[in-house]
Amino acid sequence: MNAEALRALVAEAMLAPSVHNVQPARWRIVDSVTIDLFEDVRTRLSVGDPRGNDAGISLGAAAEGLRIAASRMGLALETHAAPTQTDAALVPVARFLVIEAGIPPDVLAAQVATRASWRCGFAMSSLTDRADVQHLSGPDCAVISDPAALTEAAHLYDAASYGYMRDHAFRAELRSWMRFTPGHPRWNRDGLNAAAMALGRVEAIGASVVLGSAFGVLDWCGVAPGLLAEGKKIVAATGVVVFHRSVGEAPFESGVAFYRLWLGIERAGFGAAVLAALADDPRAAQEIARMAGVPDGRRIVSAFRIGRRPVGGAIERARRSLDETLV
Numbered sequence: 001m002n003a004e005a006l007r008a009l010v011a012e013a014m015l016a017p018s019v020h021n022v023q024p025a026r027w028r029i030v031d032s033v034t035i036d037l038f039e040d041v042r043t044r045l046s047v048g049d050p051r052g053n054d055a056g057i058s059l060g061a062a063a064e065g066l067r068i069a070a071s072r073m074g075l076a077l078e079t080h081a082a083p084t085q086t087d088a089a090l091v092p093v094a095r096f097l098v099i100e101a102g103i104p105p106d107v108l109a110a111q112v113a114t115r116a117s118w119r120c121g122f123a124m125s126s127l128t129d130r131a132d133v134q135h136l137s138g139p140d141c142a143v144i145s146d147p148a149a150l151t152e153a154a155h156l157y158d159a160a161s162y163g164y165m166r167d168h169a170f171r172a173e174l175r176s177w178m179r180f181t182p183g184h185p186r187w188n189r190d191g192l193n194a195a196a197m198a199l200g201r202v203e204a205i206g207a208s209v210v211l212g213s214a215f216g217v218l219d220w221c222g223v224a225p226g227l228l229a230e231g232k233k234i235v236a237a238t239g240v241v242v243f244h245r246s247v248g249e250a251p252f253e254s255g256v257a258f259y260r261l262w263l264g265i266e267r268a269g270f271g272a273a274v275l276a277a278l279a280d281d282p283r284a285a286q287e288i289a290r291m292a293g294v295p296d297g298r299r300i301v302s303a304f305r306i307g308r309r310p311v312g313g314a315i316e317r318a319r320r321s322l323d324e325t326l327v
């Protein structure tokens, strides 16, 4: 394999989703057939993700992105033990050998370039849409589409999400990954920019104030929950997809399946936004599992609000340059 082809594989892998768009994956092209994956621990969310669960999911998604990219070139990946650690900031995750296998492109390959978080509202759902979302149900995925259940899910989400937002340290960490104006030096590189968060110029300034210095007083007056609530978008969604995996599965493995599920949602013609608070908050996770009929012995890994994207909407994704991700 020539270096350009290997760089193209890495670039495509970086299109995978990651928590707060921190993009923890770092890659080393070792030789013409070997690529190492590392986690850059400087991107860890020490408050929001103290155990590295979301980082693990993000790394699993990136690795799956590499595998899908390779399949597009007829190549398979063989996973080997990670190399030894030589840099405190880079934790080795896995080594991949690229094998000429003549395999067909992954069935989800076509969705990689267009998948993106859709944080705007969705188009009004038709009865057919509501029936179609149910086809996404599977062994690790339950779908809620009944309007009353969506309203309940919306309340659960807003309560869970606000519980996290009340923590000053959580807000500070989140804000450090938010880019409220295009003048931010990392607007196009990483984190959550106002466009990706579906915030107009004025809304972005408002969000910056609410999540910053004004939070205490707005919380005290009882106004902050309403300003941060996202529930209306859940009520108006076509469905909520509840993603569950076996208890005890490593986050990396869950991340592989998480990315494939998201690409599958896109292949079915739906857009999606992650509702991580429904999985992270233990009470919300328990309730959503009950509502979705998730069997015992499963862990809620994540949830998505899904629906049809209105015509014409497209989001430019922020990603690190290849030079920033190759180590």
Ligand SMILES: Cc1cc2nc3c(=O)[nH]c(=O)nc-3n(C[C@H](O)[C@H](O)[C@H](O)COP(=O)(O)O)c2cc1C
Residues within 6 Å of the ligand: 015, 016, 017, 018, 019, 020, 021, 053, 054, 055, 057, 058, 061, 115, 116, 117, 118, 119, 191, 192, 273, 274, 275, 276, 277, 317
């Ligand atoms: C583990 C994990 C948790 C996430 N949690 C949320 C979330 O709570 N809310 C949200 O809007 N997006 C969430 N996302 C989506 C990321 O913010 C998104 O993938 C990232 O910003 C990159 O943007 P893209 O999906 O448009 O490529 C999560 C993604 C991952 C992998």
